[in-house]
Amino acid sequence: MLLVALLCGCGSHTDGESIRAHFEALEGFEAQIEITADLGESVLDFSIQYDYNKEDNDRFTITAPESLAGISGTIAGTDNAVFSLQYDGLALDDAMPQRTGLTPADALFCLMNDLRTAQPAQIWQESASGTDYIVVRYEGEDADGTVAKQVWLTKQGLQPAYAELYADGSRVIAIRVASFTET
Numbered sequence: 173m174l175l176v177a178l179l180c181g182c183g184s185h186t187d188g189e190s191i192r193a194h195f196e197a198l199e200g201f202e203a204q205i206e207i208t209a210d211l212g213e214s215v216l217d218f219s220i221q222y223d224y225n226k227e228d229n230d231r232f233t234i235t236a237p238e239s240l241a242g243i244s245g246t247i248a249g250t251d252n253a254v255f256s257l258q259y260d261g262l263a264l265d266d267a268m269p270q271r272t273g274l275t276p277a278d279a280l281f282c283l284m285n286d287l288r289t290a291q292p293a294q295i296w297q298e299s300a301s302g303t304d305y306i307v308v309r310y311e312g313e314d315a316d317g318t319v320a321k322q323v324w325l326t327k328q329g330l331q332p333a334y335a336e337l338y339a340d341g342s343r344v345i346a347i348r349v350a351s352f353t354e355t
Contacts, residue, residue, distance in 0.1 A: 188291045191292070192291075204219065204222075208345070209345055210342075217236070218234060220276070231246050274339055279335075279347060280347060308323050310323075
């Protein structure tokens with residue numbers, strides 16, 4: 173137990189329950205995120221303005237690359253398995269990604285659901301560039317294989333800073349949070 177206490181530190185947000193409680197209480201935020209998606213054939217980079225609203229739909233607008241800038245969407249639903257995606261007021265009937273939570277469109281939405289509801293498989297602390305982070309790792313299985321997600325949260329305030337999402341051991345999505353403001 174002493175080793176666990178030393179590894180986890182003495183902060184108030186170092187266990188899964190307090191992390192879940194923090195994100196369950198979070199009403200909303202605005203974030204500028206940068207996503208790198210490596211889905212096999214190519215690596216694509218996106219910049220997205222993301223607005224999270226606990227009580228309503230999440231909204232996003234792609235700001236880069238230029239060829240996609242201005243495309244926006246709405247994600248509605250309460251968990252990773254049930255959500256609808258809309259573009260410019262048109263609902264897409266077959267908008268479900270091949271692997272829920274592992275595409276640029278739904279990665280942050282599903283990651284927020286994990287932070288609110290899931291028990292992390294591991295929690296540890298790291299420091300980088302003078303900032304202390306709490307890192308949480310989620311692991312699971314879906315119909316297509318194993319899924320793992322690691323999220324770096326600032327120790328001060330538990331703001332998401334970076335995340336990596338893995339499918340069957342290969343990183344498929346990296347999310348860097350360039351700005352984050354609670355609303």
